[in-house]
Amino acid sequence: MAIARGFNGVGLALVVPAMNSLAADYSDDTTRGSAFGWLGMASRLGAMMGGTLGVLLAPTTFLGVPGWRLAFHVLALLSVALAVSTWFLASDPRPPSTSEKSTASVARELLGEAKDVVRLPTFQILVAQGVAGSVPWTALTFAAMWLELVGFTHWETSVIINLNQLTGALGSLFAGLIGDPMARRFPNAGRVALAQVSTASTVPVAAVLLLALPIDPSAGAAYAAAFAVLGFVMPWCPPATN
Secondary structure (H helix, E strand, O other): OOOHHHHHHHHHHHHHHHHHHHHHOOOOOHHHHHHEEEHHHHHHHHHHHHHHHHHOOOOOOEEOOEHHHHHHHHHHHHHHHHHHHHHHEEEEEEEEOOOOOOOHHHHHHHHHHHHHOOHHHHHHHHHHHHHHHHHHHHHOOOHHHHHHHHHHHHHHHHHHHHHHHHHHHHHHHHHHHHHHHHHHOOOHHHHHHHHHHHHHHHHHHHHHHHHOOOOOHHHHHHHHHHHHHHHHHHHHHHHEEE
C-alpha cells in the first residue's frame, strides 16, 4: 500500500504541474482565473465522485476481487485512458522551437532559471506560505474520521464530506470568475486581495467548526453548514492568483 501511494504521489507530481501549464498556455491574463476556476471545479467534482465510488465499492466483491482493490484498478484504468488521450489529442499551444538543443543544455538552462527564481524574495515568501497553508488541507484529510469520532454514521459523514467538496467546487469557480475582473480593476493587487480574503475567512469558520459546535451528532445541520461554508471559502487562492 505504501509503495502504491508513493507511485501515485509521483504521478500526481508529474501531472498537476503539466496540467496547470497547459491551462495557463491556453488562456491569457483576462481569462486565466476562469480557466483555473473551471479546472478546480472539475477536480473537486471528480474527487467527490471518486470518494463516493470508493465508499460504494469498499464493502463489495467482484469476481473475487475486494472492492477497495477494485477502486485502485478503476483509478489506474482511468489514468491510463487519460494519458493515452492526452498523448494523441492534446497539443501544446506554444510554437515549436526552431533551435535544436541537447538535453544537457536544456537541463543546464532550466537549472539556471530555477536558481534565479529561488533567489527571488517573493518566491521565498510563497514557499513559506505554502508550507503553512498546506497544514489545514492535510488536516482535512482526517475530517471523515473526526466526524465519525464525533458520532456521525458513515452515511451522515459521507453527506457532510460530499457537501464540503461540492461547495469547494463552486468556490473554485467563483474565485476564478471574480479574479479576472479584480485583476482588470486592480492589476497589481486584485488577485492577491481575493486570496487574502479567502485565507482570512477560513480562520473564524474553522474556529466555529472546531471550538463552538457541540461534540454531538445531533448538531448535524450545524456541522454540515460549517463544512459547506469552509469548503466554499478555502479554495479561492489557486484559481484567484494563478
